Amino acid sequence: MNKVAFITGAGGFIGNETATTLAKSGIAIAVCDINGSAIKETVARIEALGGKAFGRVLDVTDPQDVDAAVAETVETFGRLDIMVHIAGGSSRIAGENVKAAPLVELDDFVLDRVLKVNLYGAFYTSRAAARVMIKQGEGGKIINFSSTVGLNGLKNMTDYAAAKGGVISFTKALAKELGPYKINVNAIAPGVVCRTNVVDITTPKGHAYAYDTNLLGEQCTAEDIANLVEFLASDKARFITGQTYVCDGGRSLSMKGTD
């Protein structure tokens, strides 16, 4: 029996890689994103590898749309085993030209959007998935995306830090609710995953940001994160729940002024 995964943000940098990685292991994928052309790219990549995918434009801030997309996934593939909520980001998701700002300058619409996509999105997608998984009665895996910013905070990103910190607490509480149904609930907290369209690693500053801010002196790739999702979504992670997995090359261990 093929497993089925519902993935949000699946048109994005980490989402595309994650959807493709899961598809390579035979999992059928509902590729959901607000960006229709990005969805097409992910679906085409999966199909070119012989995998199964169905694309669905989705705004995770709309609970009815989330419920409908999950229902369509079950109609299309017959079941749901894995839900991965990747859609998210800092102030930029409120608009291309929106910049991170200190709290005293934070616009309400930016705060609203950052909380809605990252945190409310986790509520809506986890709820819709859990309802199906409980009814199926065969367990399941729910994985939400946090960030090391959600663990440690970052100036000019109070909105994003609160949203991603909320994802961590949400994960713990939901794991307690869903444990009796054998549904594992975990979160992933990436550090700097270098998006070469955003950070120019050919400049000394960009290169240092990608390589020198972690303990391994290497660049974190979307594959590194996708591999962690693959593990948490697999039977190998049977006994792991309520946890937040940091994937940052040890970056978050550093303390200013010390080694």
Ligand SMILES: NC(=O)c1ccc[n+]([C@@H]2O[C@H](COP(=O)([O-])OP(=O)(O)OC[C@H]3O[C@@H](n4cnc5c(N)ncnc54)[C@H](O)[C@@H]3O)[C@@H](O)[C@H]2O)c1
């Ligand atoms: N890249 C990093 O360094 C990094 C670090 C820590 C955490 N993260 C987290 O990882 C996740 C993926 O990041 P990424 O770098 O791939 O970003 P990305 O911008 O490439 O992907 C995010 C995707 O979410 C989609 N999206 C935005 N709003 C949406 C909405 N309302 N409904 C549905 N889809 C929506 C976008 O269209 C995009 O395809 C995010 O949650 C981000 O906060 C990323």
